[in-house]
Amino acid sequence: MVQINELASKLGYEVHAMANPAIQIAHGYTGDLLSDVMGNASEDSVLITIQAHKNTVAVASLIGIRAIVLCNGRTPTEDMIQAANQESVAILGTDDTQFTASWRIAHLIGAS
Amino acid sequence: MQTIPINTYNSPTVILELIYRLKVKDVMTRKLVSVPLGTTMRAVQHLMREKSITGVPVVSGTRLLGIVSMDDIIQALDFGHIEESVELHMTKNLIVLEDDMPVSFAISYFDRYRFHRFPVLNKDKELVGIVTTRDISTRLLWEINHEVENLERMNLSTKVTDGLARDVQSFSILKHDFENAGFASTEIKKKLKQRDVFPRTIRRAAIASYELEMNIVVHSNGGRITAEYGPEEVVITSEDTGPGITDIDKAMEEGYSTANEWIRSLGFGAGMGLPNIRSVSDEFSITSTPQGTVVTSIIRFSELERKRSAKE
Structure with missing residues (x-):
């Protein structure tokens, strides 16, 4: 488990939305196909993806994903940030690839 | 003597399936601490501590x-061989497991031999891991938990008694309206939350309704999602005004999709929608003509959830 603000600061990820910095992340899921994410991601996950739009937040909040990490330098749209603040889903951004973000985050979740 | 209190002949079917499905490589420890020839018994003793x-x-x-066991170390201490090389005092007569063997093999090996651990070799006879009774019991407990969870859900969700008046919510959905996609499913989720339905059930309903909603947005000319809340279940129906699904069997296959490039670039059209809906539904039906497609997904509540929502 790792707290989302700790994850952001330890990995140096940019914070786009973080309505609740005390969110605990217990699992992760990496994917860009939202149906696949929907069907397979666990609750209390961080989603590692390049899908920087509002629908990603909808999927996240529906199945209990608590945070979204946008990779490869992608930035969220304004309405995505709004939706995320409303739903209390955090959005972070990084230049890391999904592979790199996945192992770094996995390491953090496992280590603490 | 360590044994695992599960046998390979008259355990419950779920357990038998489990110990044949799981392979030794799924339970073994891959991080190995090993030593080369020429190491002293003393060095191994320190390493163990x-x-x-x-x-x-x-x-x-x-x-x-070979393997140097605690027993070999004690013997070496007793007989004054502790400063000598491992090859002189290690156990050489080894019983090994193969990584592709089912866990049932490992369990019967632990019953049959006095060893506390078995080295695991792959097809090329390379050492790839080591397995202890603890590795096996930990993984089995984990899997059994998972199985019990599944059984619980099935048992409780199949009981049906007749009910009362139903709330009905209806949402109209526009073609290619990605902007508002997710609204219906969010509302359905809220409603179920108010009724104290379990998170696991809510998740199933959320998945079904979101996929239905997205199907209308992505593939149809527009349509409607209806949710009927009964005392025992929620019935989620999607109806659209065409153009219909040409081959329903194909549409039900995972990975089959007719979505175009730009829809895929948004992360939709993975060909998982209908299979996802079917897998979270207790009852699922689909009919389609060029005039429209109707999909019904029924998500049942467990007994406990019904009691709670009846208190309202």
Whole structure:
């Protein structure tokens, strides 16, 4: 488990939305196909993806994903940030690839 | 003597399936602490204390030559051989497991032999892991938990008694309206939350309704999602005004999709929608003509959830 603000600061990820910095992340899921994410991601996950739009937040909040990490330098749209603040889903951004973000985050979740 | 209190002949079917499905490589420890030839017994003794382990494989590259057990160390101490090389005092007469063997093999090996651990070799006879009774019981407990969870859900969700008046919510959905996609499913989720339905059930309903909603947005000319809340279940129906699904069997296959490039670039059209809906539904039906497609997904509540929502 790792707290989302700790994850952001330890990995140096940019914070786009973080309505609740005390969110605990217990699992992760990496994917860009939202149906696949929907069907397979666990609750209390961080989603590692390049899908920087509002629908990603909808999927996240529906199945209990608590945070979204946008990779490869992608930035969220304004309405995505709004939706995320409303739903209390955090959005972070990084230049890391999904592979790199996945192992770094996995390491953090496992280590603490 | 360590044994695992599960046998391979008259355990419940779920357990039998489990111990045949799981392979040794799924339970073994891959992080190995091993020593090369020429290491002294003393060095192994220190290594054991330092790493809190009770058996150390002796290897030459990836070849397994023997194992130094705690017992071998005690013997060496007793007879004054502790400063000598491992090859003189290690256990050489080894019983090994193969990584592709079912866990049932490992369990019967632990019953049959006095060893506390078995080295695991792959097809090329390379040492790839080591397995202890603890590795097996930990993984089995984990899997059994998972199975019990599944059984619980099935048992409770199949009981049906007749009910009362139903709330009905209806949402109209526009073609290619990605902007508002997710609204219906969010509302359905809220409603179920108010009724104290379990998170697991809510998740199933959320998945079904979101996929139905997205199907209308992505593939149809527009349509409607209806949710009927009964005392025992929620019935989620999607109806659209065409153009219909040409081959329903194909549409039900995972990975089959007719979505175009730009829809895929948004992360939709993975060909998982209908299969996802079917897998979270207790009842699922689909009919389609060029005039429209109707999909019904029924999500049942467990007994406990019904009691709670009846208190309202």
